[in-house]
Amino acid sequence: MASRGKAVAGASGVTLAASSGPRYCHYSRLCECFRIGDEYEIIDAKEGESFLVNKPGCLLLSVDHLEAGFRLPLPEVAKALLNCWGVLPIQLTPNTWRYICIFGVICKVKKIRGSADVFRAHFKLSASRASRADIYYAKHQIDRMHIGLSNKYSNNKGWMDRLFFVRQRGGAEWGFPTVIRSARKDNFPKLIQDEAKASDSLLRAGVRNGEGYVTEFLLVKYGLSKPWTAAELEAGRDQEANEDFAEQIPVLAHMVYEDDDVAAVVWVPSAVRVGTAVTTTLVVPLPTEERPAKARAPEKGPGRIRLKKKATKEVVSAGARTPPEKGDGASRPSASTKRRPVLFDESAEEAEQLRARKRKKMVQATPPRDEEGTEEEAEEAQLLLRRKSEAVE
Numbered sequence: 496m497a498s499r500g501k502a503v504a505g506a507s508g509v510t511l512a513a514s515s516g517p518r519y520c521h522y523s524r525l526c527e528c529f530r531i532g533d534e535y536e537i538i539d540a541k542e543g544e545s546f547l548v549n550k551p552g553c554l555l556l557s558v559d560h561l562e563a564g565f566r567l568p569l570p571e572v573a574k575a576l577l578n579c580w581g582v583l584p585i586q587l588t589p590n591t592w593r594y595i596c597i598f599g600v601i602c603k604v605k606k607i608r609g610s611a612d613v614f615r616a617h618f619k620l621s622a623s624r625a626s627r628a629d630i631y632y633a634k635h636q637i638d639r640m641h642i643g644l645s646n647k648y649s650n651n652k653g654w655m656d657r658l659f660f661v662r663q664r665g666g667a668e669w670g671f672p673t674v675i676r677s678a679r680k681d682n683f684p685k686l687i688q689d690e691a692k693a694s695d696s697l698l699r700a701g702v703r704n705g706e707g708y709v710t711e712f713l714l715v716k717y718g719l720s721k722p723w724t725a726a727e728l729e730a731g732r733d734q735e736a737n738e739d740f741a742e743q744i745p746v747l748a749h750m751v752y753e754d755d756d757v758a759a760v761v762w763v764p765s766a767v768r769v770g771t772a773v774t775t776t777l778v779v780p781l782p783t784e785e786r787p788a789k790a791r792a793p794e795k796g797p798g799r800i801r802l803k804k805k806a807t808k809e810v811v812s813a814g815a816r817t818p819p820e821k822g823d824g825a826s827r828p829s830a831s832t833k834r835r836p837v838l839f840d841e842s843a844e845e846a847e848q849l850r851a852r853k854r855k856k857m858v859q860a861t862p863p864r865d866e867e868g869t870e871e872e873a874e875e876a877q878l879l880l881r882r883k884s885e886a887v888e
Contacts, residue, residue, distance in 0.1 A: 559654035564596030575611035712738030
């Protein structure tokens with residue numbers, strides 16, 4: 496894509512010009528946020544281009560794939576899966592890439608050599624009926640490893656609108672298919688020796704809040720992304736305190752008009768997602784004094800006086816409670832701690848639950864008895880035995 500004639504946005508964020516020629520979707524700070532090296536070249540995708548577009552030597556990706564953990568260069572397990580299925584990375588949904596990345600992290604945590612066959616033993620590739628195209632997703636096998644994600648990742652709509660191309664500057668091959676085609680039939684693999692042991696160790700294992708594993712810090716730590724550079728090591732990005740540094744780098748999206756002579760840059764208000772309804776001009780909101788009367792909020796009248804009912808329960812006043820101090824360590828946990836992934840084993844938890852249920856049943860079935868009552872019952876039983884023996888004699 497030629498860069499001549501590109502206008503620079505002014506202080507208002509919008510530069511108006513005669514818009515003619517094709518319109519491209521451009522993402523700034525994309526390489527910085529997802530650590531895309533200089534050996535790769537980012538090429539903007541033209542508006543209206545779908546994933547069926549094939550450019551020689553280029554790989555079509557989505558920003559959602561990068562957010563799901565897709566990194567360049569790809570790890571060997573991901574390459575083997577693409578070659579086994581015969582599909583491109585863009586043909587897999589973002590949640591499928593989350594499963595692949597989380598699977599790689601779990602294998603590193605459990606010190607297991609994860610392979611493509613082990614992944615296929617726990618996940619099966621299925622065609623997406625909603626897309627009506629060659630789009631596929633991975634679903635869990637029955638009684639196998641389970642990876643749980645938050646509800647906000649249950650819907651993958653809109654990820655096809657954030658496309659861009661990547662090309663290797665050296666002209667090297669990618670090592671996996673680069674042409675859109677239908678996936679091969681995914682049968683259950685035959686596992687032998689080490690792979691069978693690795694698959695058995697992952698049985699009934701699962702992850703809660705699995706998206707917490709898809710952070711740049713953990714991806715680099717477990718070898719799913721390129722290692723830290725010297726500049727990043729000096730900045731301290733390899734420290735656990737800076738594990739969320741990538742989330743703090745915003746990725747800005749805007750449309751670029753390009754022609755031989757004239758160009759215009761149009762910033763998208765959402766700053767992240769690019770929809771179909773993108774206009775060439777942005778309307779500046781009016782100040783509160785110049786707003787029309789309809790837009791103003793109605794003035795509130797005097798509030799009504801309502802009598803409160805007599806409380807039947809004890810109410811603790813606000814002054815009686817001791818407010819937490821600012822420097823107190825027992826404050827509310829942050830959002831990052833709540834999203835931390837939890838690796839657990841379902842079989843162990845189910846066994847403990849069954850044992851607890853059995854103990855409760857045993858306690859309910861046997862009523863409590865005092866020591867004095869047991870002694871009296873024993874004496875009565877002895878008297879009955881004596882009477883029976885005398886009657887027999």
